[in-house]
Amino acid sequence: MKFIDEAKIEVAAGRGGNGAVSFRREKFVPRGGPDGGDGGRGGSVYAVADENINTLVEYRFVKRYQAKNGEKGHGADRYGKGADDIEIHMPVGTLIRDADTDEIVADLTRHGQRVCVARGGKGGLGNLHFKSSVNRAPKQATPGEEGESRSLLLELKVLADVGLLGMPNAGKSTLISAVSAARPKVADYPFTTLHPNLGVVRLDENHSFVMADIPGLIEGAAEGAGLGHRFLKHLSRTGLLLHVVDLAPFDENVNPAAEALSIVNELHRFDDELAEKPRWLVLNKLDMLPENEHERKITQFLAEIGWDYPQPDDRFTFDLETPRVFCISALAHQGTQELVQTIQRYLDAKRAQMPPQVTEEMAVETASAVNHTSNILKPE
Known part of the structure; x- marks a missing residue:
């Protein structure tokens, strides 16, 4: 079904x-x-x-x-x-x-x-x-x-700590399968994901969080184009958004920066409150680029989207306000561990700032979502 x-x-x-x-x-x-x-x-x-x-x-x-x-x-x-x-x-x-x-x-x-x-x-x-x-x-x-x-x-609305968004074929399903036990369909054509997928990311016995993947968005999604607009509501319960970007599209005429900006525009058109959620950039598919092209591609992309936030220094306290950029290859598992470890630190720091009662309620909701995840992965 x-x-x-x-x-x-x-x-x-x-x-x-x-x-x-x-x-x-x-x-x-x-x-x-x-x-x-x-x-x-x-x-x-x-x-x-x-x-x-x-x-x-x-x-x-x-x-x-x-x-x-x-x-x-x-x-x-x-x-x-x-x-x-x-x-x-x-x-x-x-x-x-x-x-x-x-x-x-x-x-x-x-x-x-x-x-x-x-x-x-x-x-x-x-x-x-x-x-x-x-x-x-x-x-x-x-x-x-x-x-x-x-x-x-x-x-x-699925319950998750972290939500993935991005264009079709950005590598969201590959990412969630690389860091969790979720096994969504992965293929080399758009709209492989037709329904939300949840995965539990476990770092150790005492640290885990739930990640949600929704169908890819395209321009006009807020008005009903494509599939993602129906599932944007599932991101409303998440505390952190990961914006996955394909830095090495097959079509040379595709501009990753333009696609990234169109996703941000769709978020604002759908719900300003959702658009204001903390959002980190995950630049994916670096394994598809020559190694000597990595730095130039990343710098050019960030300049085109106007991303001028420096990476925060977390040696003393974890910075909750500054957005972050991660350069990974989900397929090759490059940079994925650093990504999930930083997410866990962010979630821990966020919960530490909340009143004890709210923290307890979030723990109950997270436990409920973790128990529910195995069912979501296999829709009837």
């Missing part, structure tokens, strides 16, 4: 049961009084984050989820039975919006998170609640409340 990351469903909670109008009728008990019970509560609908699910494909086929109504009240002070709640299991990273108001209903970021998306109606009151000194035989009861009903938009 395909990797499905968007869906629309209808959810409806159950209606509460009506209250009962009843009077006690027993031999030798005259004027027994009201004994009508309350109606039962209607069933609610809950969304549950499940790390064992990796796509929203199920919600392309089943569109409506309806909880049962509560049972009506009975005589002899018997209350109606409340209806069971129903749970809808969704992948970790699912953002749920109200289709009519665009309000964010829930953001499922950790395994086991449970959020009510449609609350069941309360049961009505039986007539036993209405007796008083002046009204000994009340004949009124209240009906059960209607349950909530709404249309929901489901949007899956």
Whole structure:
């Protein structure tokens, strides 16, 4: 099955049961009084984050989820039975919006998170609640409340620490396969990657992070050209972007600097907040260039894109603000270890600056993403 990351469903909670109008009728008990019970509560609908699910494909086929109504009240002070709640299991990273108001209903970021998306109606009151000194035989009861009903938009955003972006054939899939256990399809033609891939990069027993690869972008992606525009949202949860650039394109008429600038432009057109995320340059495929051409090519590229940031000095403290440039060959594994080690230091330094509570929440989300990664790598 395909990797499905968007869906629309209808959810409806159950209606509460009506209250009962009843009077006690027993031999030798005259004027027994009201004994009508309350109606039962209607069933609610809950969304549950499940790390064992990796796509929203199920919600392309089943569109409506309806909880049962509560049972009506009975005589002899018997209350109606409340209806069971129903749970809808969704992948970790699912953002749920109200289709009519665009309000964010829930953001499922950790395994086991449970959020009510449609609350069941309360049961009505039986007539036993209405007796008083002046009204000994009340004949009124209240009906059960209607349950909530709404249309929901489901949007899956993968959880990752680092996101890869770049033009098709820039070498993103080769890079993620070189530094992690992910094995995305790699070929010498554009748009080899058709869905997001996640890989866990492990430096040692205590240090690891999650890297996400999305389909390559082309000019006009923000307006729907190519494939990458549908998956740009997956980068919104990442803390660091790696902009992978092919320094040795097969077509001599292709200008790597122009392509790099077009990617930056597409990010701004899609979402300014995404474009403002920390972004490092990864100049790839140096093994395809003569060794004596490396320095000239790199210098020329950086000058054309206006990159005048010096490489920061990390001997004493790790610089979180200055963007970085890495020159690698993902295919030959040249420079990849330095890249992942620097990323790990960046992530560690970033977490050290955060309040303990936020750090703990990020650790939970990262652990959930790591557990979920093996499923993402093999979409159903």
